[in-house]
Amino acid sequence: MREKLRFFIWALFLCGSCLGRFVVEKNSLRVTSPQSLKGVYECAIGNFGVPQYGGTMVGTVVYPKVNQKACNDFDEVDLSFKSKPGGLPTFLLADRGDCFFTLKAWNAQKAGAAAILVADDKIEPLITMDTPEEENSSADYLQNITIPSALISKSFGDGIKKALSNGDMININLDWRESLPHPDERVEYEFWTNSNDECGPKCDSQIEFVRNFKGAAQILEQKGYTQFTPHYITWYCPEAFTLSKQCKSQCINHGRYCAPDPEQDFSKGYDGKDVVVQNLRQACLFRVANESGKPWLWWDYVTDFSIRCPMKEKKYTKECADQVIRSLGIDLKKIDKCIGDTEADIENPVLKAEQDAQIGKGSRGDVTILPTLVINNRQYRGKLDKGAVLKAICAGFQETTEPAVCLSEDIETNECLENNGGCWQDKAANITACKDTFRGRVCECPVVRGVKFVGDGYTHCEASGALRCEINNGGCWKKTQDGKTFSACIEDHSKGCKCPPGFKGDGVNSCEDVDECKEKLACQCPECKCKNTWGSYECSCSGNLLYMQEHDTCISKEGTSTVSWNFVWVMVLALAGVGVIGYGVYKYRIRRYMDSEIRAIMAQYMPLDSQGEVPNHIHHGNI
Incomplete structure (x- = not known):
């Protein structure tokens, strides 16, 4: 008792x-060939082995003619499931029953299989393949199982067997990327x-x-x-x-x-x-x-x-x-x-x-x-x-x-190491749009030293923003020659490239010097001589002539000097004349003013010749 x-x-x-409410965790299984089985199927992840969470595994399915439940060791000579060099990994299909799931996986792994698919023996919802109960869990192999395992439905397993019996090659992609x-x-x-x-x-x-x-x-x-x-x-x-x-x-x-x-x-x-x-x-x-x-x-x-x-x-x-x-x-x-x-x-x-x-x-x-x-x-x-x-x-x-x-x-595995993951890259500037992630690579235009690149990430990425010319010159043309440097990168928030004045081209691959002399864009006066330079030009005049750039003309150096000194003398004499006239006016006006003031003062104290005597009238009262 x-x-x-x-x-x-x-x-x-x-x-x-x-x-308890037990949840069966699943991953996706995609059949890529043959056409009769092509599609996506569910499979249940086992509680043992190493599921490739976040990744995928592509292989071809093999169903053994003997030991179809994989409860015994496979003959390593006649039935080795190791993939040949250059070939796809082998996924062993085994039937459910007669032994633990873990033993099936262990035998498949020893025979060289990269994964094991266990086909259910009855029509039912998928279950989670678990490890043996406590009394049977002491087997040494349990902790050594490293291949992933998946339980598939009976109907799907029967479909695989039928296709294999018809001589079809079955390719499967096990996908754990969305399992978590x-x-x-x-x-x-x-x-x-x-x-x-x-x-x-x-x-x-x-x-x-x-x-x-x-x-x-x-x-x-x-x-x-x-x-x-x-x-x-x-x-x-x-x-x-x-x-x-x-x-x-x-x-x-x-x-x-x-x-x-x-x-x-x-x-x-x-x-x-x-x-x-x-x-x-x-x-x-x-x-x-x-x-x-x-x-x-x-x-x-x-x-x-x-x-x-x-x-x-x-x-x-x-x-x-x-x-x-x-x-x-x-x-x-x-x-x-x-x-x-x-x-x-x-x-x-x-x-x-x-x-x-x-x-x-x-x-x-x-x-x-x-x-x-x-x-x-x-x-x-x-x-x-x-x-x-x-x-x-x-x-x-x-x-x-x-x-x-x-x-x-x-x-x-870093997918960016092979062919740059198929993403855009600028080898000269060592810039790439390939970003390695745990699930694979993504093609995303990068941000380099504060400069954001924009584009689809696959075929092109262009620098944008105020500092765009700091990174590989914004992807534009740039060249130094004869001690001068010219760039087609526009120093603002815009995108694109434009050849600077004096050049023509697409601004990305090339900018060619414009020959202003040949194309009659400068130095067009009759006496002018034109010399083309890289990115610009130089104009001069023949004989004793001086080039006036703002008027695109030539003038005599002597005439210019004479005219200049005559102009100076004229200005000096004119200023002197103005000074003399001003002084005379000043003297005349002051003299008249003083005279009038003095006359007015004196008139108060003594009669002037021009004024008559003023009689003195005394009024006498009656006595």
């Missing part, structure tokens, strides 16, 4: 994977994990991934390219079993938050509740580190804790965890406050939020499998490997916004 109860409790912990959303310049991703290190190969691969991916994750986070959030899955204990020994050992907060026993044995080692508490501590550490502006310290803590505090050495304790936290300089008191009382019959806000986050939203399904990566709200499918996950994250950036790590040779 005890074993039945233990099994029932264990089943309840895992029932989320049965009841890529809306902007930042990728948001979640890592659903667990602090348990005693769950076998899955736990070992998870810890190894954290250690290997830590450096890349911290750089991306510190530079603002990503926003990372760790999450932890917990289950609740059914109310009827809350007081049972099993629930008490696997759960905290009175059965609200539970985790399976690490060793799947309730009688020894650490219990599930120890795992829940450590999960809670890691979640709280992330919250505290994030509030201090250093969320990337989570990677340091998880890595160091797995090394310093493993279950096998009986160090999976709070004391050991606290030592790691102190070494990283994180506030331990804030973390303890965040953890709260794990024995209280109340909800824990952190773990309650984690349970709510497990429920799928939008295009993302419920999180029921550990470990799980969610990138831009889409669940990652494939091997938990540093390179594979980094590729998937890089596929989440909008084109041309990827960090440099996504454009390295280890991650993707």
Whole structure:
């Protein structure tokens, strides 16, 4: 009875994977030949191998005559699927059934196939091909599968087999470019994990991934390219079993938050509740580190804790965890406050939020499998490997916004290196419109030293703006000769090229000197002599003559001198005459004025000859 109860409790912990809303992640499959199958089909990405997120893979399909379910090794001599030099990669078509999907992929990979297509054996919606259950997950090959895999429908598989039996060559393009959303310049991703290190190969691969991916994750986070959030899955204990020994050992907060026993044995080692508490501590550490502006310290803590505090050495304790936290300089008191009382019959806000986050939203399904990566709200499918996950994250950036790590040779191929990607380029100025992105190349006119180029990016790009002539002279003609430099670039916000005065041509490829003398554009007076120069001309006069450019005429040098001195003398004499006349007028006017004034004064005191005597009249009164 005890074993039945233990099994029932264990089943309840895992029932989320049965009841949750599971979303099958898909990629596109395009058949390019033959005509009878040409079109686009859906296929489901497997939970193993390395899907080429953000990329494509072209190959030709092979369906073996024997071992059609790929459950056995292929004869390397008679049935090798390695592509020949210059040939397309081989996609092996295998039937579903009789063995694990992973074993089919492993056998196909060993035989040289570049990818495996598994045809369903019944008509149903596509499912996600998963890894074996825990008891069968210890196979060494599981972590070595590197080829991508895809499940296709039964009807599509039957169509491929029929075309192959008719002798048709089937070419397929597997396309993962739209398997992950890529809306902007930042990728948001979640890592659903667990602090348990005693769950076998899955736990070992998870810890190894954290250690290997830590450096890349911290750089991306510190530079603002990503926003990372760790999450932890917990289950609740059914109310009827809350007081049972099993629930008490696997759960905290009175059965609200539970985790399976690490060793799947309730009688020894650490219990599930120890795992829940450590999960809670890691979640709280992330919250505290994030509030201090250093969320990337989570990677340091998880890595160091797995090394310093493993279950096998009986160090999976709070004391050991606290030592790691102190070494990283994180506030331990804030973390303890965040953890709260794990024995209280109340909800824990952190773990309650984690349970709510497990429920799928939008295009993302419920999180029921550990470990799980969610990138831009889409669940990652494939091997938990540093390179594979980094590729998937890089596929989440909008084109041309990827960090440099996504454009390295280890991650993707630079399409601009071959024939400049088919884009416009100016080899002389070392300017190109080809921009390498994680998904491929884009042809986009560049901005160079503040100067924007405009055009279609494929056939032409032209510099525009006020500084356009600073870059390769705006793509216009320019030449230096005889110590002079002329340019056809117009120094303003306009585009285009125009030959400068004295030249003619298209202004782009050439500007030829105009011979003003030959074309009678200058020096047209009879006595004029014309000499053409590069970009201009020179006019002179024969004999003792001087050239007047503004009038385009020749005049005598002597005549010019004589006329000039006579003019000077005339001006001097004229000025002198004006001065004499002015002085005479001045003297005359002053003399008359003085005379009149003096006469008026004297008239007041003495009679003048011209005036008669004035009689003196005395009036005498009567006596």
